Amino acid sequence: MKVKFTVQDPCQIVRKSYGDAIAEDLRFVVKSVVGEQNFIDMQPNRSNNYCCGGGGGFLQSGYKDERLKYGQLKDNQIQVTQADYCIAGCHNCHAQIHELSEHYGGHYGVVHLWTLICLSLGILGPNEREYLNDDLKEVNVFHPETAM
Amino acid sequence: MTQQPIALGAKKSNTFMDKVKEILPEGGNLNLCLTCGACSSGCPATGLENMDPRKFLRMAALGMDEEIRKSKWVWMCSMCQRCIYVCPMQINIPQLVFNARALWPREARPKGILGSCDMALRNDSTSAMGTSPEDFTFVVEDVLEEYREAQPEFAEMQAPIDKQGAEFFLNQNSREPVTEPDEMVPLWKILHLAGADWTYGSKGWAGENYCMFLADDEAWKHITTTTANQADALGCKTFLNTE
Numbered sequence: 001m002k003v004k005f006t007v008q009d010p011c012q013i014v015r016k017s018y019g020d021a022i023a024e025d026l027r028f029v030v031k032s033v034v035g036e037q038n039f040i041d042m043q044p045n046r047s048n049n050y051c052c053g054g055g056g057g058f059l060q061s062g063y064k065d066e067r068l069k070y071g072q073l074k075d076n077q078i079q080v081t082q083a084d085y086c087i088a089g090c091h092n093c094h095a096q097i098h099e100l101s102e103h104y105g106g107h108y109g110v111v112h113l114w115t116l117i118c119l120s121l122g123i124l125g126p127n128e129r130e131y132l133n134d135d136l137k138e139v140n141v142f143h144p145e146t147a148m
Numbered sequence: 149m150t151q152q153p154i155a156l157g158a159k160k161s162n163t164f165m166d167k168v169k170e171i172l173p174e175g176g177n178l179n180l181c182l183t184c185g186a187c188s189s190g191c192p193a194t195g196l197e198n199m200d201p202r203k204f205l206r207m208a209a210l211g212m213d214e215e216i217r218k219s220k221w222v223w224m225c226s227m228c229q230r231c232i233y234v235c236p237m238q239i240n241i242p243q244l245v246f247n248a249r250a251l252w253p254r255e256a257r258p259k260g261i262l263g264s265c266d267m268a269l270r271n272d273s274t275s276a277m278g279t280s281p282e283d284f285t286f287v288v289e290d291v292l293e294e295y296r297e298a299q300p301e302f303a304e305m306q307a308p309i310d311k312q313g314a315e316f317f318l319n320q321n322s323r324e325p326v327t328e329p330d331e332m333v334p335l336w337k338i339l340h341l342a343g344a345d346w347t348y349g350s351k352g353w354a355g356e357n358y359c360m361f362l363a364d365d366e367a368w369k370h371i372t373t374t375t376a377n378q379a380d381a382l383g384c385k386t387f388l389n390t391e
Contacts, residue, residue: 016228016229048230054226057261060263061258061260061261063258066224070224091355127330130328
């Protein structure tokens with residue numbers, strides 16, 4: 001299908017907690033799920049990755065213009081990969097990067113890792129696809145008759 | 149060569165930076181800056197509010213406490229710690245920022261963060277959306293039942309709340325149960341297929357902690373203690389933080 005994926009290394013889990021080892025675990029899972037040939041890393045990455053701007057309470061701080069400006073670096077990083085999706089393993093990242101994708105016009109999808117794991121296992125139902133774009137919305141739907 | 153040391157005019161005072169140094173291990177290395185700028189060059193917040201990490205640290209070192217106290221930039225630094233990671237001296241600028249947040253009167257801190265913290269203090273859920281333990285339990289049970297019927301391969305799937313002795317204590321961002329409950333299901337499925345013995349807690353199930361971002365130490369300790377105590381009370385061995 002030639003759908004490409006990149007992954008956001010969550011600051012909290014990688015740089016601030018478990019370091020590069022867990023970033024490798026994350027890539028093992030992601031590559032197993034999407035296929036190694038469909039994965040492309042942002043630069044820089046792992047412990048050296050840039051924060052997306054969703055952390056530290058920024059999402060609720062009221063400084064929206066500044067938050068989007070902060071996130072421009074992340075949006076550029078993602079757009080340069082030409083990935084169709086950015087996988088976000090952290091809620092704050094998910095919300096922020098989703099907004100960056102809309103705001104800066106990249107229109108790449110932003111998905112939770114759990115969505116892709118279940119998609120690859122063939123157990124992702126029709127109502128669990130909120131963050132999949134049209135390219136994957138109808139792919140391998142589990143119990144399609146239950147669509148709401 | 150002069151025999152007398154040259155005395156500078158500035159009086160020795162207990163500056164903001166001095167106080168932060170007292171509470172950090174190794175004083176956060178706050179005195180060791182080489183002014184190389186590695187922090188600022190890789191910081192996404194550089195330039196916002198005409199500020200950057202190196203400048204913020206220099207201002208603190210110079211005792212410019214009034215300017216530090218007024219800078220809105222402390223709410224634009226996400227404390228991601230990339231500056232420490234690239235710093236040759238491992239200077240803890242994010243802790244300087246965190247403590248500068250605490251200099252603001254509580255009611256003057258950003259309303260969104262303040263409101264989310266206060267919501268979390270309303271009941272034992274610790275949810276920034278104010279959701280009660282009863283509402284959370286209702287949503288989880290309702291969604292679980294729906295999926296067990298609709299997808300018979302998962303008729304045995306569990307989503308326990310307060311299961312005594314479970315291996316894993318799992319928390320949950322409030323966004324899913326409150327605004328998009330179907331998004332809880334993929335994770336339940338993965339845990340089910342992996343055979344994981346897990347549970348939510350009726351207390352402290354919500355993973356987010358805006359009181360920490362608010363720099364309200366008492367409140368964020370309360371939130372964290374509530375959830376940690378619940379995991380302990382249930383005898384869970386591993387705390388899984390999905391947040």
